[in-house]
Amino acid sequence: MAQIFAYISYKDGVADDAALELATVAKKIDAGADVNAIVVGSGVDAVCNEMAASYKEVWKIDKDTVAYPNAEIIRGMLVNALPKDAIVLMAHDTFSMDLGPGLSIKMDSPYVPDVVGIDGVDGSTLKTVRQEFGGQVSTHVNCDIASGAVITVRPGSFEADESKSAGGSVVDKTADAGDVSVKRTFLEVVEAEAGDVDITKSDVLVSIGRGIEEEENIEVAQELADAMGAVVSCSRPIVDAKWLEKSRQVGTSGQTVKPNVYMAMGISGSFQHLGGIKGGFIIAVNKNPKAPIFQVADIGVVADILEVMPALTEKIQEG
Amino acid sequence: MEILVCVKRVPDTEENEICLNGAGNDIECEDLVYSVNEWDNYAVEEAIQIVDRVGGSVTVVTVGDEDAEEVLRREMAMGAEKGILATDDAFEGSDGKGLATILKGVAEKGNYDLIMTGAQADDGAAQVGGMLAALMDLPYASLVNLIEVVDDKKLKVGREIEGGNQEMSEIELPCVLSIQTGINEPRYVGIRGIRKVASVEIPAMGAGDLGVDAGAVGAAGAIVKRADYFVPEMGEGAEMIEGSTEEIVEKLVEILKAKGGIK
Ligand SMILES: Cc1cc2nc3c(=O)[nH]c(=O)nc-3n(C[C@H](O)[C@H](O)[C@H](O)COP(=O)(O)OP(=O)(O)OC[C@H]3O[C@@H](n4cnc5c(N)ncnc54)[C@H](O)[C@@H]3O)c2cc1C
Ligand SMILES: Nc1ncnc2c1ncn2[C@@H]1O[C@H](COP(=O)(O)O)[C@@H](O)[C@H]1O
Numbered sequence: 001m002a003q004i005f006a007y008i009s010y011k012d013g014v015a016d017d018a019a020l021e022l023a024t025v026a027k028k029i030d031a032g033a034d035v036n037a038i039v040v041g042s043g044v045d046a047v048c049n050e051m052a053a054s055y056k057e058v059w060k061i062d063k064d065t066v067a068y069p070n071a072e073i074i075r076g077m078l079v080n081a082l083p084k085d086a087i088v089l090m091a092h093d094t095f096s097m098d099l100g101p102g103l104s105i106k107m108d109s110p111y112v113p114d115v116v117g118i119d120g121v122d123g124s125t126l127k128t129v130r131q132e133f134g135g136q137v138s139t140h141v142n143c144d145i146a147s148g149a150v151i152t153v154r155p156g157s158f159e160a161d162e163s164k165s166a167g168g169s170v171v172d173k174t175a176d177a178g179d180v181s182v183k184r185t186f187l188e189v190v191e192a193e194a195g196d197v198d199i200t201k202s203d204v205l206v207s208i209g210r211g212i213e214e215e216e217n218i219e220v221a222q223e224l225a226d227a228m229g230a231v232v233s234c235s236r237p238i239v240d241a242k243w244l245e246k247s248r249q250v251g252t253s254g255q256t257v258k259p260n261v262y263m264a265m266g267i268s269g270s271f272q273h274l275g276g277i278k279g280g281f282i283i284a285v286n287k288n289p290k291a292p293i294f295q296v297a298d299i300g301v302v303a304d305i306l307e308v309m310p311a312l313t314e315k316i317q318e319g
Numbered sequence: 320m321e322i323l324v325c326v327k328r329v330p331d332t333e334e335n336e337i338c339l340n341g342a343g344n345d346i347e348c349e350d351l352v353y354s355v356n357e358w359d360n361y362a363v364e365e366a367i368q369i370v371d372r373v374g375g376s377v378t379v380v381t382v383g384d385e386d387a388e389e390v391l392r393r394e395m396a397m398g399a400e401k402g403i404l405a406t407d408d409a410f411e412g413s414d415g416k417g418l419a420t421i422l423k424g425v426a427e428k429g430n431y432d433l434i435m436t437g438a439q440a441d442d443g444a445a446q447v448g449g450m451l452a453a454l455m456d457l458p459y460a461s462l463v464n465l466i467e468v469v470d471d472k473k474l475k476v477g478r479e480i481e482g483g484n485q486e487m488s489e490i491e492l493p494c495v496l497s498i499q500t501g502i503n504e505p506r507y508v509g510i511r512g513i514r515k516v517a518s519v520e521i522p523a524m525g526a527g528d529l530g531v532d533a534g535a536v537g538a539a540g541a542i543v544k545r546a547d548y549f550v551p552e553m554g555e556g557a558e559m560i561e562g563s564t565e566e567i568v569e570k571l572v573e574i575l576k577a578k579g580g581i582k
Contacts, residue, residue: 072458097462303564
């Protein structure tokens with residue numbers, strides 16, 4: 001089988017959590033394989049050394065031009081440096097969404113995005129599990145990986161491989177990556193604005209999703225939150241509609257929260273939303289009994305939130 | 320600016336639960352309500368706003384069967400000038416690369432400065448835009464939530480990255496952008512608006528018209544294949560509370576008190 005490479009993303013010199021999850025995925029694809037990692041950036045020795053404990057060879061591409069990970073440049077470098085039939089694993093995040101599809105075209109290999117399970121390999125056919133419709137249904141997706149593949153893996157779907165027994169070495173591939181010129185120039189990162197409330201500081205959140213239906217109904221949630229001594233947070237569509245400010249959004253592109261109690265009201269439970277909830281007792285109210293949120297909630301109620309919320313407020317006020 | 324926006328007709332998950340068929344291997348399509356992919360609406364709105372500012376025109380394209388024409392009309396009612404329906408039996412069962420190959424054929428029939436897609440569609444793949452850009456050798460940026468036209472050669476774009484931070488870049492035209500929700504507030508279209516464009520001619524183009532090799536697309540050309548649909552075994556799952564609203568609320572108060580949810 002072709003060589004497997006895990007693409008390692010990192011922040012402030014420390015590899016992302018997904019880095020060791022990719023090692024687990026690699027073993028599921030080929031238990032006997034020597035799995036390699038690839039690290040691209042500027043001044044990446046610390047990350048490379050960290051990864052050598054978990055990967056056989058750590059390929060390093062160290063260059064000023066990628067001090068910020070511009071996916072367009074990195075795509076060109078990977079095409080230059082990697083073997084044509086490489087199987088490239090990445091975490092499914094905003095960086096791989098930028099890089100992965102184009103990389104697969106340039107490497108002429110299949111692209112399998114946002115994989116949540118590996119069902120084994122049959123000959124050279126890889127069987128993966130994906131989700132569609134925001135997690136309402138799953139699918140088996142198969143592809144031939146004999147001539148390589150680009151596969152992105154949903155963070156948190158696989159256990160991290162903590163064995164750290166690879167005893168690997170770092171190999172400098174900067175020269176192979178070559179000079180890549182692109183038509184997209186990175187300027188700066190603008191940090192998200194802080195809002196008037198900090199939902200990350202609240203122990204109890206009443207979080208509303210598209211099930212709130214109308215802007216006027218937000219008051220109903222606010223009244224419940226007031227009665228409970230909680231703060232109102234929300235899913236992304238509520239922010240997209242400009243009903244609440246961005247700082248109240250829970251999820252991968254919003255805030256990460258860790259309350260004691262999280263009330264998910266009319267939220268379906270997409271993985272991008274759940275990615276922002278790092279613990280706490282989850283109570284979900286949703287009118288769809290099959291909503292994915294019920295798979296992760298502690299307590300579930302199949303009901304209309306517009307009935308449950310006012311009744312609950314009243315009950316609490318009664319004392 | 321000449322802008323092409325790719326739009327997809329998808330089952331509307333707000334209007335229906337997605338269920339499996341009797342055999343349990345495919346989704347039940349009978350009673351599904353369809354609409355345009357949420358992300359694509361934002362892309363069309365953005366295209367219209369750009370044209371309002373700097374001039375030009377917006378063309379919308381979809382790859383699908385004749386039923387897909389309705390989403391083109393909806394987007395034309397928003398303000399897109401032209402629609403193209405890419406349709407051919409040979410297109411059925413295309414994977415992401417197949418779709419991108421067909422859309423490349425469409426794009427090359429015109430002379431577009433900017434091509435937009437949604438960030439992702441119902442299957443959550445988020446792939447077609449990036450593949451299209453790579454096939455056409457155009458620069459690409461995904462998850463775009465801000466566009467400023469600098470001049471007729473470049474744009475300043477913001478990409479939404481983790482934590483809601485925004486990665487700013489300059490990108491040369493022509494280029495491909497995938498659009499993230501929240502970039503604007505898509506305008507409302509009523510029945511009236513759709514009626515207005517009901518009789519506008521929408522050309523249908525097949526593999527031959529587009530110069531697309533029929534064997535490279537559709538089920539024949541697909542290298543990534545969905546074998547089936549299934550509903551996974553639920554793990555532990557939530558403890559479900561049932562009863563009248565009164566009973567539910569009573570139980571919830573009890574639980575909230577025990578868990579420190581009421582102060
Ligand atoms: C790159 C990227 C980043 C993203 N980041 C985030 C993020 O940070 N946070 C986030 O939340 N999303 C994020 N998303 C969007 C995410 O994919 C989902 O689209 C979103 O989370 C859905 O929000 P929702 O659950 O409120 O809406 P829906 O999925 O539409 O669910 C609404 C739910 O409400 C239920 N409902 C409707 N009416 C009622 C009622 N009266 N009573 C009870 N229940 C009712 C329905 O059954 C349904 O389950 C991101 C997407 C992308 C592509
Ligand atoms: N059949 C299609 N016709 C036109 N555009 C499509 C089609 N499928 C996907 N797209 C475009 O590609 C984007 C991303 O879809 P996907 O890669 O399937 O998640 C969508 O938002 C559309 O803009």
